[in-house]
Amino acid sequence: MSEPEVGATCSAEDGCITCGDVAVVLTVTSVADADAVCTDEQGRQETVATELVGDVRPGDRLLVHAGVAIERLTAVPTGG
Amino acid sequence: MRFVDEFRDPELAEVLGRQITSLCEPGRHYKIMEVCGGHTHTIYRYGVQDHLPENIELVHGPGCPVCVIPMGRVDDGIAIAERDGVILTCFGDMMRVPGGRGSFLEANARGADIRMVYSPLDALRIARDNPDREVVFYAIGFETTAPSTALTILRAAKEGIENFSVFCSHVTIIPAIKAILDSPDLRLDAFIGPGHVSTVIGCRPYEWIPRDFGMPLVCAGFEPLDLLQSVYMIMKQFSEGRAEVENQYSRVVAYDGNPVALRVLADVFALRPFFEWRGLGSIAHSALQLSPRYAQYDAELRYELPGVRVADPKACQCGEVLKGVLKPWECKVFGTACTPETPIGTCMVSSEGACAAYYNYGQYAKQRLNLEVLR
């Protein structure tokens, strides 16, 4: 089996994150049509469908569930 | 700084705990239901309950997608997978959910081809790569997950992929909350609303809860401090005599949800008149099926299915656990006949199921809290 994509892991510790209604925050690195290549904090890559959040650009942060961006994050002020 | 650090700050957790305690009315017991299984997981994993005074009780709700799938629909999935040339695909936790004829894993051992995918788009890719096979996606989940399935069907239609269909068991959260509020055996004071479901549906669909039942509901994020802050916001409402829908998770959840996702859902899906929930019984308008426009992608129309209602095992008390009436450890088979390795009921399968979450973390909550949160 190839290296699992980010978020694709199902472990005894965390279970299947999709079943758990968990969504992860990813940052867009490049865009091709309706798909964006995104990375998580560990630098792992995932291709994400972006039709539900409109046009995205590199640097945008998306809330991703089951390979689909379901919302974009509003900027969180740092330091508080 | 990691995104989550500020939501696990030990000092803030203590301060919040103290503020919550100061808002408690002496002698009053508060029952707050967290609707979402993801919250249940966080609560046990980080020992959130240990930061709360004894008279605030967190009650676990029905929001674990695999926990609510009835046995009969697992059997339907197996019947599809046993057909010649079919590849059935599903999310990871679904593989171990027991049906009347065993689980998907057991069906694979008998020769079926059931594959785990992370996204319905992966299932569509398998269909594209295997034009001589029929690929079926076994769709489960609340409104967080339903948009991914909808989008996948739209892409299949756009690309004209014909060897792909969806067996749809998507459910909706509002009717489940209604069913719980109508259930006579439970008295609740407030709700912690599901954060990621609300990303899609927004906060407005909950407004009837404070209006008709006088109960606060706060949509919450998934870090330990998100949950503590939500409890604080609920207690603040009590102390000020308010009952409202509030949004603790505003860094992600817009009050009106995601309008594009809602439009896509309305296009691809239609409400089922009834759907059977494991343990909760049949609930009106509580699940989605493909709308007539996308009927060609509906596995329930494409294949002949047993569609039989299978009664839950006698020993199983998942229904009571899903309604928050019983705590996991109060079930007679908890930890003995029913464990994550050999689940009898669904709540023991997914780590968001209350039984599995308690089994994995419950006894260790205090140490874990000290090690992980208060690090």
Ligand code: SF4
């Ligand atoms: S211990 Fe097992 S059978 Fe009992 S409620 Fe939990 S999952 Fe269901």
